[in-house]
Amino acid sequence: MEALNSIAKPSCFLLLLGLLLLFANAMPLLAHAKTHHHDFVVQAAKVKRLCKTHNTITVNGMYPGPTLEVNDGDSLVIHVVNRARYNVTIHWHGIRQMRTGWADGPEFVTQCPIRPGGSYTYRFTIEGQEGTLWWHAHSSWLRATVYGALIIQPKQGSSYPFPKPTRQTPLLLGEWWDANPIDVVREATRTGATPNVSDAFTINGQPGDFYNCSAKDTVIVPVDSGETNLLRVINAALNQQLFFTVANHKLTVVGADASYLKPFTTSVIMLGPGQTTDVLITANQPPARYHIAARAYASAQGAPFDNTTTTAVLEYKTVSCPAKCATKPVPAALPAFNDTATATAFTTSLRSPKKAEVPTDIDESLFITVGLGLNKCPKGVRKRNCQGPNGTRFAASMNNVSFVLPSNFSILQAHKQRIPGVFTADFPTKPPVKFDYTGNVSRALWQPIRGTKVHKLKYGARVQVVLQGTGIFVAENHPIHLHGYDFFIVAEGFGNFNPKTDSKKFNLVDPPMRNTASVPVGGWTVIRFVADNPGVWLMHCHLDVHITWGLAMAFLVENGVGELQSLQPPPADLPLC
Numbered sequence: 001m002e003a004l005n006s007i008a009k010p011s012c013f014l015l016l017l018g019l020l021l022l023f024a025n026a027m028p029l030l031a032h033a034k035t036h037h038h039d040f041v042v043q044a045a046k047v048k049r050l051c052k053t054h055n056t057i058t059v060n061g062m063y064p065g066p067t068l069e070v071n072d073g074d075s076l077v078i079h080v081v082n083r084a085r086y087n088v089t090i091h092w093h094g095i096r097q098m099r100t101g102w103a104d105g106p107e108f109v110t111q112c113p114i115r116p117g118g119s120y121t122y123r124f125t126i127e128g129q130e131g132t133l134w135w136h137a138h139s140s141w142l143r144a145t146v147y148g149a150l151i152i153q154p155k156q157g158s159s160y161p162f163p164k165p166t167r168q169t170p171l172l173l174g175e176w177w178d179a180n181p182i183d184v185v186r187e188a189t190r191t192g193a194t195p196n197v198s199d200a201f202t203i204n205g206q207p208g209d210f211y212n213c214s215a216k217d218t219v220i221v222p223v224d225s226g227e228t229n230l231l232r233v234i235n236a237a238l239n240q241q242l243f244f245t246v247a248n249h250k251l252t253v254v255g256a257d258a259s260y261l262k263p264f265t266t267s268v269i270m271l272g273p274g275q276t277t278d279v280l281i282t283a284n285q286p287p288a289r290y291h292i293a294a295r296a297y298a299s300a301q302g303a304p305f306d307n308t309t310t311t312a313v314l315e316y317k318t319v320s321c322p323a324k325c326a327t328k329p330v331p332a333a334l335p336a337f338n339d340t341a342t343a344t345a346f347t348t349s350l351r352s353p354k355k356a357e358v359p360t361d362i363d364e365s366l367f368i369t370v371g372l373g374l375n376k377c378p379k380g381v382r383k384r385n386c387q388g389p390n391g392t393r394f395a396a397s398m399n400n401v402s403f404v405l406p407s408n409f410s411i412l413q414a415h416k417q418r419i420p421g422v423f424t425a426d427f428p429t430k431p432p433v434k435f436d437y438t439g440n441v442s443r444a445l446w447q448p449i450r451g452t453k454v455h456k457l458k459y460g461a462r463v464q465v466v467l468q469g470t471g472i473f474v475a476e477n478h479p480i481h482l483h484g485y486d487f488f489i490v491a492e493g494f495g496n497f498n499p500k501t502d503s504k505k506f507n508l509v510d511p512p513m514r515n516t517a518s519v520p521v522g523g524w525t526v527i528r529f530v531a532d533n534p535g536v537w538l539m540h541c542h543l544d545v546h547i548t549w550g551l552a553m554a555f556l557v558e559n560g561v562g563e564l565q566s567l568q569p570p571p572a573d574l575p576l577c
């Protein structure tokens with residue numbers, strides 16, 4: 001107002017001053033929505049872990065890759081250049097991508113891969129999301145090493161729904177193979193057997209104190225006595241749900257998957273691949289070094305898994321060397337590998353901070369089984385290509401359809417340009433046969449069909465999906481991720497979902513909002529969302545071994561009315577097949 005008043009004065013000097021003041025006043029407004037430009041060069045780099053050096057695929061030579069930090073409302077322009085010898089795409093995990101499906105990233109779903117030597121610029125805007133997300137490759141198993149944090153701070157001028165933490169530390173939990181991860185998946189695809197399990201888990205790329213040749217590089221998280229800090233924990237592991245804890249410290253959970261939660265306190269959290277959890281931690285213990293630790297939550301009985309433990313160190317800054325260098329960190333206590341009770345206690349504690357806008361009237365109701373399968377060895381195929389149980393090949397499916405990626409067009413392009421023969425819109429809305437899903441399933445039901453099937457949704461449809469785990473081959477916890485949306489988790493339980501009795505238990509008041517749901521081992525989860533983002537959106541298990549076997553489907557959300565309810569046109573540099 002002052003600036004405007006000054007402009008009204010007839011003096012030239014004052015006019016100039018007024019304009020300067022006006023400009024100064026406008027600055028914070030302009031700063032409101034920034035555009036962040038980044039160059040991501042996908043390239044091999046030498047990375048030494050577990051005593052051995054590998055030619056690891058990275059972004060900009062960094063492992064993990066660069067952290068992106070933005071404010072809600074900002075835009076990102078990320079120029080990706082592929083200097084690796086593999087096809088690549090980048091997915092911005094959890095970003096809603098309103099109308100910008102072309103920037104979502106899953107290969108052959110929203111784009112064809114960026115080929116070696118090629119490039120593509122991802123352009124998108126953050127709309128109404130705050131918290132911790134991440135980005136990762138969405139092509140073959142490259143995300144084993146091609147990933148990084150994506151931190152969304154509140155809009156400039158607004159604040160967290162909790163006291164401002166002194167420090168904020170992203171902690172990316174990863175998985176390391178003492179091999180080329182692409183060789184590991186190629187071997188499994190050739191044999192039909194389960195791929196080799198990893199050799200280490202990592203925190204910010206480092207395995208930690210319990211592995212050979214690693215302790216000297218263990219990640220240190222510094223802290224001052226009395227301060228409260230925010231840990232942004234991300235499960236970027238390829239194939240393993242993880243328990244996470246900090247020795248002798250309580251964790252106050254305040255957010256997950258970039259949605260705030262009603263705060264609650266726990267000593268251990270569980271994250272499936274794809275999930276993030278924000279926790280506050282107060283340095284209220286005697287100054288010392290404390291282990292931060294993560295290891296497997298392995299829900300499938302008898303299945304092989306990596307049983308090692310990764311660590312970092314929470315280090316009180318007043319602990320001085322040599323004392324700090326000599327003493328071992330206070331050890332962390334982690335639940336047993338098969339402690340489903342602890343995993344369930346955690347996931348069922350999540351609540352939205354206030355009354356949530358959960359859809360109550362449902363337009364589209366789907367019942368989707370999620371689980372494994374076994375394909376009989378086809379005639380003419382060699383025995384060495386059928387090394388699954390009893391000479392089979394592993395498969396996985398949703399409603400008995402094992403998802404096959406197209407190879408000549410992305411599904412989104414085929415949809416937009418009406419190219420026939422790439423996908424069919426007949427994904428079943430319920431299992432083709434009813435059976436005791438979590439019981440002893442007859443062998444006759446174990447072999448799924450293959451297909452590139454999507455389910456169409458009208459713009460604005462209110463959707464409910466029951467995700468029902470199966471006991472085919474083995475029951476296990478599946479982290480199911482939906483692209484382009486956040487959904488409410490209104491209920492979860494064990495056994496077969498019973499619409500009569502279980503619907504009564506739905507939390508339609510304050511259910512948590514997430515982008516990845518942990519479907520309990522031998523159980524079910526019910527999610528709800530409004531289909532307000534046109535495009536093609538993959539829904540899949542975030543265990544890469546399962547998506548490799550076909551545990552996926554896609555929603556095709558039609559345009560609504562007018563430009564603001566329609567998918568944008570494809571960018572000019574969209575990679576084609």
Ligand SMILES: *[C@@H]1O[C@H](CO)[C@@H](O)[C@H](O)[C@H]1NC(C)=O
Pocket residue numbers: 179180183184187196
């Ligand atoms: C998988 O593990 C087996 C047994 O340890 C090993 O012989 C093989 O080389 C591994 N495969 C890859 C691709 O690392």
Ligand SMILES: *[C@@H]1O[C@H](CO)[C@@H](O)[C@H](O)[C@H]1NC(C)=O
Pocket residue numbers: 212
């Ligand atoms: C770690 O090093 C020890 C001692 O050198 C060796 O016996 C062991 O096999 C190594 N472990 C792994 C996983 O390489």
Ligand SMILES: *[C@@H]1O[C@H](CO)[C@@H](O)[C@H](O)[C@H]1NC(C)=O
Pocket residue numbers: 307
């Ligand atoms: C991990 O598994 C190996 C063999 O598979 C076993 O020898 C070892 O005792 C296990 N370690 C833990 C901590 O369970």
Ligand SMILES: *[C@@H]1O[C@H](CO)[C@@H](O)[C@H](O)[C@H]1NC(C)=O
Pocket residue numbers: 336338340
């Ligand atoms: C978990 O594993 C232990 C052995 O390590 C076993 O005694 C126990 O029965 C298992 N619990 C469940 C729920 O499978």
Ligand SMILES: *[C@@H]1O[C@H](CO)[C@@H](O)[C@H](O)[C@H]1NC(C)=O
Pocket residue numbers: 389390
């Ligand atoms: C493999 O065959 C054996 C013997 O017929 C049977 O007992 C076992 O259950 C089979 N396993 C699977 C996974 O089919």
Ligand SMILES: *[C@@H]1O[C@H](CO)[C@@H](O)[C@H](O)[C@H]1NC(C)=O
Pocket residue numbers: 407408409419420421422
């Ligand atoms: C794309 O590939 C599918 C499957 O191979 C094929 O049926 C279809 O004809 C192809 N479409 C075009 C336009 O080439």
Ligand SMILES: *[C@@H]1O[C@H](CO)[C@@H](O)[C@H](O)[C@H]1NC(C)=O
Pocket residue numbers: 440441442443
């Ligand atoms: C599952 O059912 C088959 C027959 O359909 C039976 O042979 C087998 O013993 C059963 N397994 C269990 C664990 O009940």
Ligand SMILES: *[C@@H]1O[C@H](CO)[C@@H](O)[C@H](O)[C@H]1NC(C)=O
Pocket residue numbers: 399400431432433444445446447448449
């Ligand atoms: C899946 O489809 C195949 C082929 O029609 C059939 O043999 C199998 O029983 C089906 N399984 C289920 C669980 O529907």
Ligand SMILES: *[C@@H]1O[C@H](CO)[C@@H](O)[C@H](O)[C@H]1NC(C)=O
Pocket residue numbers: 087112113115407576577
């Ligand atoms: C790379 O992508 C192209 C399509 O753009 C595809 O034809 C080719 O098979 C892919 N290569 C591999 C190794 O997947």
Ligand SMILES: [Cu+2]
Pocket residue numbers: 477478479541542543546551
């Ligand atoms: Cu899965």
